[in-house]
Amino acid sequence: MRCAVIVFPGSNCDYDLYKAANYIEGIQAEYVWYTSKSLDGFDAILVPGGFSYGDALRAGALAARAPILKALQRAADSGTRVLGICNGFQILTECGLLPGALHRNSGLRFICRTVNLEVSNTATPFTSGYVGRTSTHVRLEIAHGEGNYTCDSDTLHKLEDNGQIVFRYSGDNPNGSVANIAGITNEAGNVLGMMPHPERAMADWMGSSDGRILFESMRD
Amino acid sequence: MLKGIVTVSLKQDVLDPQGQAVLHSLQTLGFPEAQNVRIGKSIEVWLEESDSQKAESRLKEMCEALLVNSVIEDYSFEIVED
Numbered sequence: 001m002r003c004a005v006i007v008f009p010g011s012n013c014d015y016d017l018y019k020a021a022n023y024i025e026g027i028q029a030e031y032v033w034y035t036s037k038s039l040d041g042f043d044a045i046l047v048p049g050g051f052s053y054g055d056a057l058r059a060g061a062l063a064a065r066a067p068i069l070k071a072l073q074r075a076a077d078s079g080t081r082v083l084g085i086c087n088g089f090q091i092l093t094e095c096g097l098l099p100g101a102l103h104r105n106s107g108l109r110f111i112c113r114t115v116n117l118e119v120s121n122t123a124t125p126f127t128s129g130y131v132g133r134t135s136t137h138v139r140l141e142i143a144h145g146e147g148n149y150t151c152d153s154d155t156l157h158k159l160e161d162n163g164q165i166v167f168r169y170s171g172d173n174p175n176g177s178v179a180n181i182a183g184i185t186n187e188a189g190n191v192l193g194m195m196p197h198p199e200r201a202m203a204d205w206m207g208s209s210d211g212r213i214l215f216e217s218m219r220d
Numbered sequence: 221m222l223k224g225i226v227t228v229s230l231k232q233d234v235l236d237p238q239g240q241a242v243l244h245s246l247q248t249l250g251f252p253e254a255q256n257v258r259i260g261k262s263i264e265v266w267l268e269e270s271d272s273q274k275a276e277s278r279l280k281e282m283c284e285a286l287l288v289n290s291v292i293e294d295y296s297f298e299i300v301e302d
Contacts, residue, residue: 057286101292103292106235108237
């Protein structure tokens with residue numbers, strides 16, 4: 001499986017994501033610069049975390065209008081798997097591939113810690129590997145100031161009815177997101193945006209290997 | 221030259237944690253009459269355009285294309301001579 005890792009000016013989890021994806025047998029990750037016009041030949045596209053364009057105007061707003069986005073939209077429309085993590089999630093909502101918006105954490109502070117998550121839908125290309133675990137609770141790290149997912153009530157109902165809510169904060173909600181949302185897919189299920197960082201949980205020595213399952217699911 | 225002044229505010233039903241923090245500080249400073257605070261932003265755009273109607277319609281396009289996220293924000297604008 002060939003994975004593109006899109007690099008924007010200000011991305012800072014691109015190297016982690018590149019390393020994490022290449023860590024999985026059967027995945028070859030490559031960097032693609034944000035000015036590129038094509039994502040042809042890639043089986044999956046990864047949009048990394050960071051502070052693209054320094055969060056100018058709104059987090060993800062300018063990256064969502066960068067040249068590569070047309071190719072990303074085309075790939076997503078044709079069913080290619082797209083994973084946006086943290087700032088990548090913000091970019092996917094800003095460009096309209098995912099509904100809703102991410103705004104300031106309710107407690108105003110930047111939060112960097114490990115959280116417990118519930119996998120609310122294991123029937124997605126990103127979470128199928130979490131089936132059969134004794135518990136679908138996973139531990140992943142978050143690191144964001146604007147992860148407070150919000151949407152109107154109609155959108156929330158649609159997300160719930162379609163099983164698009166894939167990850168929810170379990171127990172303590174760190175950022176005030178509606179319905180404890182930590183990650184959602186588009187209606188077709190091939191685009192996932194999530195605030196937690198699976199690329200930071202690839203092996204036990206990193207504190208958790210729960211993120212690895214997500215990349216393995218995506219590959220399979 | 222014309223200048224567009226766009227005022228962006230959070231939609232009324234979107235919680236404004238920054239506004240709440242500022243409200244709390246105002247009350248602590250001895251302004252108990254302050255009952256609510258909402259924080260928005262002002263964006264000025266200078267336009268190479270002399271026709272204010274054209275400027276208005278282009279500015280509206282800019283708001284919808286980039287300046288405003290209609291999921292959580294509302295906006296209004298005015299066009300002035302500069």
